[in-house]
Amino acid sequence: MNRRVFLLSGVLFAAGARATPAEMQAAMRKVLGGATPRPGKVRLEIAPLVDNGNAVPLTVTVESPMTPQDHVKAIHVFTEKNPQPNVLSARLGPRAGRAAVSTRVRLADTQVVHAIAELSDGSFWSGSADVVVTVSACLEDGSGPI
Amino acid sequence: MSRRAIVTVPKQARRGEVIEVKTLAQHVMETGFRRTQFGEEIPRDIIRTFVCTYNGAEVLRM
Numbered sequence: 001m002n003r004r005v006f007l008l009s010g011v012l013f014a015a016g017a018r019a020t021p022a023e024m025q026a027a028m029r030k031v032l033g034g035a036t037p038r039p040g041k042v043r044l045e046i047a048p049l050v051d052n053g054n055a056v057p058l059t060v061t062v063e064s065p066m067t068p069q070d071h072v073k074a075i076h077v078f079t080e081k082n083p084q085p086n087v088l089s090a091r092l093g094p095r096a097g098r099a100a101v102s103t104r105v106r107l108a109d110t111q112v113v114h115a116i117a118e119l120s121d122g123s124f125w126s127g128s129a130d131v132v133v134t135v136s137a138c139l140e141d142g143s144g145p146i
Numbered sequence: 147m148s149r150r151a152i153v154t155v156p157k158q159a160r161r162g163e164v165i166e167v168k169t170l171a172q173h174v175m176e177t178g179f180r181r182t183q184f185g186e187e188i189p190r191d192i193i194r195t196f197v198c199t200y201n202g203a204e205v206l207r208m
Contacts, residue, residue, distance in 0.1 A: 088208055095203060096205050097164035097165075106176070
């Protein structure tokens with residue numbers, strides 16, 4: 001079987017009024033469905049210091065053999081302070097070859113970026129990364145003309 | 147509006163090899179939170195779904 005890994009370069013969206021950590025927890029619960037993620041297996045590659053939050057390269061990789069028996073079903077990314085806490089959800093399977101997605105995200109502020117991976121055995125694993133943002137994205141919330 | 151999408155793949159790959167595919171889509175990605183100078187909201191216009199298939203079989207969806 002051909003195995004493929006995909007690298008996406010699209011700017012994912014997140015903007016406007018701030019979400020709160022509680023809203024992020026609620027968004028996470030929706031994904032987890034009562035399960036508790038264990039720390040580990042998930043690695044976020046993101047610059048620790050970001051000049052411009054409008055397009056931040058982010059790569060999430062998960063340790064997995066990506067076989068039909070043991071693979072990553074989904075990768076979710078969450079932030080506390082972006083107006084939309086669920087930044088991205090990618091569904092993948094054994095055909096993806098590697099459990100890795102790469103994209104650009106917007107970051108509203110200095111914050112912790114969280115990632116949760118859902119494995120085929122039903123377990124959840126999590127990782128996180130601290131990011132300092134000097135120029136925030138998402139601040140044009142009606143305060144001024146475009 | 148002219149919109150462009152680019153898909154980059156290796157020219158060659160061995161059977162069974164894992165390859166990296168890059169995509170880039172031109173899109174306004176309007177957040178829905180901005181307003182015009184007259185205070186009217188600019189409606190949200192973003193890419194909501196991305197699906198990648200190989201020979202018709204879904205590989206990745208986000």
